[in-house]
Amino acid sequence: MLKKAITFLLTVSFLAGALLAHGNATHLMGTVTAVSKDTVTIQDKEGKSVVVMLEKATKYFKTKKPVTIDELKIGTRVVIDAQMNEKMKMYSAEEIQIGTAATAAAAKK
Amino acid sequence: MSEIAQFGSVQASYNSKRMKYATPFLVVTFATLAVTAVYIVRRGFSAREEPNAAETFLARQLRHIAVPRRARQMANPVSASPEVLADAMAHFADHCAICHGNDGSGNAPIGKGLYPKPPDMRQRDTQNLSDGELYYIIHNGVRFTGMPAFGPNNAGEDEDSWKLVRFIRHLPEMTDEEVARMKDMNPKSPADLQEEDEIQRFLEGESEPSGETQKHHH
Numbered sequence: 624m625l626k627k628a629i630t631f632l633l634t635v636s637f638l639a640g641a642l643l644a645h646g647n648a649t650h651l652m653g654t655v656t657a658v659s660k661d662t663v664t665i666q667d668k669e670g671k672s673v674v675v676m677l678e679k680a681t682k683y684f685k686t687k688k689p690v691t692i693d694e695l696k697i698g699t700r701v702v703i704d705a706q707m708n709e710k711m712k713m714y715s716a717e718e719i720q721i722g723t724a725a726t727a728a729a730a731k732k
Numbered sequence: 733m734s735e736i737a738q739f740g741s742v743q744a745s746y747n748s749k750r751m752k753y754a755t756p757f758l759v760v761t762f763a764t765l766a767v768t769a770v771y772i773v774r775r776g777f778s779a780r781e782e783p784n785a786a787e788t789f790l791a792r793q794l795r796h797i798a799v800p801r802r803a804r805q806m807a808n809p810v811s812a813s814p815e816v817l818a819d820a821m822a823h824f825a826d827h828c829a830i831c832h833g834n835d836g837s838g839n840a841p842i843g844k845g846l847y848p849k850p851p852d853m854r855q856r857d858t859q860n861l862s863d864g865e866l867y868y869i870i871h872n873g874v875r876f877t878g879m880p881a882f883g884p885n886n887a888g889e890d891e892d893s894w895k896l897v898r899f900i901r902h903l904p905e906m907t908d909e910e911v912a913r914m915k916d917m918n919p920k921s922p923a924d925l926q927e928e929d930e931i932q933r934f935l936e937g938e939s940e941p942s943g944e945t946q947k948h949h950h
Binding site for chain 2: 648721
């Protein structure tokens with residue numbers, strides 16, 4: 624009986640683990656308008672400015688090769704794989720793909 | 733007193749003693765069940781939360797006990813080589829990364845929503861498991877978690893799982909370049925491929941920014 628009781632309790636405890644949920648990763652596409660140590664600001668198609676937090680774990684890629692934050696320049700196109708940080712009410716960047724096409728602003732720099 | 737009456741008296745005494753011990757046991761059991769039920773009802777069945785420390789500890793101990801000693805002591809019959817690693821990397825990207833992430837961190841769309849969440853396999857808790865234990869888990873899966881049994885349903889050993897063990901040992905040394913390479917090996921739906929193409933064209937300057945796009949719609 625003890626064995627049965629323990630088995631039941633364990634079953635009840637772990638049943639909650641059987642459910643699946645899905646992530647809500649977001650792709651933000653735009654042109655960099657400002658970069659600081661902790662954030663990058665991009666402007667999307669609608670002209671809306673979006674500030675995204677840069678984390679220690681944020682990875683940077685250019686033509687699928689890892690690069691450093693130094694490649695993140697004003698005027699470059701980026702696609703940011705981000706998660707909404709509910710606490711900060713801001714996007715947090717997980718990965719940033721940096722474009723190879725330089726805009727006029729970036730070319731001037 | 734007849735023998736039957738004597739037997740009846742002994743039986744009654746035995747039953748009385750049994751009841752004496754059984755009652756507190758039943759009370760404790762039902763109280764525990766009630767507390768567990770209230771805990772589950774209040775907490776709900778959401779998979780968003782993290783298992784508490786006690787649950788994690790208990791689950792790991794049970795998993796450890798559940799792996800037969802003989803299996804824990806098995807040595808990896810597959811030797812480490814660049815070819816084995818490349819093969820396992822492709823296999824991992826195709827079958828495992830959806831939950832474990834290409835880097836084994838567990839930071840993946842499905843993995844993040846699982847309960848319990850997949851462990852960060854680069855860390856000690858996974859790396860300290862023996863090769864045989866890792867193989868056993870991949871081959872047989874883990875009940876009440878999102879980990880399915882990947883091995884074929886026969887007694888023979890599957891080489892693919894042993895190769896994956898080699899890859900898991902490599903996870904703490906993974907480079908960003910390797911992770912990026914694995915992205916191309918991840919399974920993709922037609923919508924994913926279209927999105928990837930749009931992103932590529934955008935990054936190369938062929939199209940205008942299209943604003944924010946949700947990767948997943950559920």
